[in-house]
Amino acid sequence: MSSLSFADNYLIVSEINHRFHNSLAKQIETGLSQANHSSHTITTNELKARAYSDYDSIITIGYTAASLLFQSNTSKPVLSLLIPLQAFTHLENSIDKQYRHLFSSIYIDQPVARQLELIRQLSDTFHTVGIIFGKNSHQRKENISDTVKKFSLTPKTITVFDRTELISETRYLSEESDILLAIPDNSIYNKRSIKGILLTTYRKKIPVLGYSKAYVRAGALAAVFSSVTDISRQTVETLIQNKSSGYLLTSRSYPKYFDIEINKKVAHSLNIKLRDKDIILKNMLRNAQNEQL
Amino acid sequence: MIIKTLVLTLLLSAPLHLFAIETDTAAVSIITEDDFLSDIPIVLSASRLSQPQTESATSVTIINRQMIEASTATSIPELMRMVPGFQVGFYDGNIPVVTYHGMSDIYSRRIQVLIDGRSVYIPTWGGVPWKSLPITLDEIEQIEVTRGPNAAAYGSNSFLAVISIKTFNAFDTQAGLLKLANGNNKQHQALYRVGAQTENSEFRVTIAHRGDEGMDDFADAYDEELLKFRIDYTIDNNSQFFYQSGINKNQQYEQGGDISLTHRFETSVSYHHFKWERNLDDKSSVSVQLYRNQYSLNNSSLSTEINLTSADLGYPAGITFDPFRITLDSSSEASRQDLEVNYFYKPSKSLRTVSGFSTRRDSVKSEALFDTSETFTTDVSRAFGHAEWTMTPQLIINTGIMIEDHQISDTSYSPRIALIHKFTNNQSLRYSYSTANRAPSTAEESINITYRPSLTVSGTGICVLVTTLTCENGTDNIVAVPNLNSIGGLDFEEIESNEIGFYGDYFSNKLTINAKIFHDMISDIIVDISPNEDGGFENSQMLIAKGIEFGSTFRPDHDLYLNLSYANISITDKTQGAYSTVEVFSNSAPKESYGLSILKQFKSDYSLSLEYFQIGEMRWTDIGSLTEPYDILNLKLSKKTRIAGSKLTYSLLLKNLSGEYNDYNEYGNVSANNNSSMSERIRLEVELQGF
Structure with a gap:
């Protein structure tokens, strides 16, 4: 357990001119x-010059x-x-x-x-889950494949190190998958x-489950994400909790x-009949409580 | 020749690329919050999303990449055999002709072919220069075939069907591709494709050389060289453009007017194509497309020797003339320029619309065909609008209209309305009514072929100028070489189409069924009336075409794929009057045709494809006799492996295993005594991808 304890004066260090970061810093300050x-918020530029010995603990954003x-x-x-899991590690x-x-984190990633x-709740027609691993994620291949199996789904994975092969490999993966699960790896996504991934899978009538809202806007079928409010809360x-218990619980x-x-729109175009969003979310929240998802 | 040299040079340099494979797995880069929070370009915008097939207003067959790769086809026309209702023939053995529901001669004028939205129709005679198109099978993502008129969406000449070919964007083809093929009858192919990218753009360059000696004992060899370029540029998250250009130079051999003399003709097809798209917001987008196609044909041959007697020319008896030959020339230059603006708007969840306009100029120049050095231009302006209204989750109305102002045939209106009833999310019944027009080609409207042979009186050397030559079907040693002069004033051909269609997918899309019953009335068909008159064309015939079509795909698992097609077509000639027998359309489509394609992939990286097609008796309208029923059996065995990080695929193609056949009876210029036919083809292809 980390020793972030009994601190009541916080320094928040955030990147300058970043809308999402600034908004999060403000909400944390308010909370x-x-x-x-x-609490007091400074930018990363100010951090270099500023002594932070006056503060009991520090919150970094980004x-x-x-x-x-x-x-x-x-x-x-x-x-x-x-901060993503991979970057923190x-x-x-x-x-x-x-x-x-001394270092603890609430990752930006959602657990696989x-x-x-979410895949399970969206529709019963998804049985085989395609996953592309790249040089920044292939170390997680075994763990993620095991997790897929725990959900009674079949993993179908490929590893792409050469970016020129990405689209042809995605095409072959799409032929053997019902849905493509995108996992954070900027060598792939x-x-x-x-553009190539979404178009290739779309033409194969395979939806993509993204890992951010932007992916859904771009053309992924769905994504689970946490908002500024969620993270600040x-x-x-x-x-x-740390203040009252004396240490960080997680x-x-x-x-x-x-x-x-x-x-x-993507669901309609692919002729995928989805469950209602509210029901999906409700089920996910319930299962999250039960299964620590 | 330059391209051939380039191909060889690049092929020889290919191994250098093999050692440049990016395999550095250790160079891990950091994933940051930007990978989660940054905006990314909108890829599947509302305008790019197609409606599910259950909601389609027309009968659509999709030939996807997997089917293309599994197929034994080495050209696009061969792929069309998989589509219900389509007929494919090779005139003179090497000129592909593709039509739907028959009604075609060598120039298949009644279907529209689009490549990435660009019409490749030749304005001279109409039709598509399949053999000379600057496109390779390796760059095709999918082919969407609309079976039935769709002039409301694509304008005139989208009359019987529309073949819409979508190629990969440059990002999809960044992996290097090297393909070599060789087979009997001197089949050969070399293709090299390479991609590159910058921060906001991707490029692709393709060069290829291919050829074939064609049928045994017949001059139908061809050779072609192709060079292509494409760039896709992302301007920002909401806008992008592509530009592509290409050129194909093709040399083909044929036996011309005198089939004992082989001659070579040359075709050159090039194009430039620019398209810009912008998402205005979540509900609307705009696109602008500009293209120019250039087509050039250089083809002249000599007729057989003509022996004219004094009686033929009304001269006193006793004068004899030296035999002579006529130069049969069809050389021409043509171009098409087109500017189109499209606006997509989705005002509500239940309504989506597309509207726009375009302006087009077709230019044709041919002294041989028009007896003038003048360039014929035809200007066409179009405005169109479509709306799809989901009235209830079960009922959809799809309607549209194209208004076209055509320089030759004035203004035409092509409306369409379709009612789609969805029983469930996966099954629907459709009724569709549409009309379409076909504008006359420049040649049909303005052709003026006049032969001016010079005769010499035997033994004297005295020249006799013959200004016209209309000796038709004379004695054995006089060939029929009529002049051909268009009367002009032609009108649009018209089709009125009614169809009831069913689409269903079952077991999570493992089984699909696509069926339709159709009734088409085609009127004012433009026919060549030269056998009855002194040349020319006229709107004179009327047909009723009706029948059923059925298509089904079955994919029980990821390793097995079946495609089945069946068509039953009946064409009745309703033409009244003097020209009722000028051209015979009633048997221009086979009464029945079947197709079956099976792909099986094995765990050992082997795959096996089988194709079987059976085509009933039919008649191409420019051939006097029937093409007998025939069947085609093809096999393909492929093995995939890896070499130095690249994918290597070997394929063995065995074609025409069910025996020889003729798919275009007499092969145009081949006499009935010539036994040339399509025989067995063996071909080995080796493909290296990803270097």
């Missing part, structure tokens, strides 16, 4: 204030802020927000083991199990590749609160 905690703290030899506990591995207990639960709750956790987005 802490309502709980009679004080990868840049987190990496600065990992490199800072801080003795203060740090809670990292808006990378930063953690970059420091000496004896300091790792939650994505699979990026602004340049997403969990953050404030975690900090308050030092590294996935988002607790979430929402789903569905692209009904």
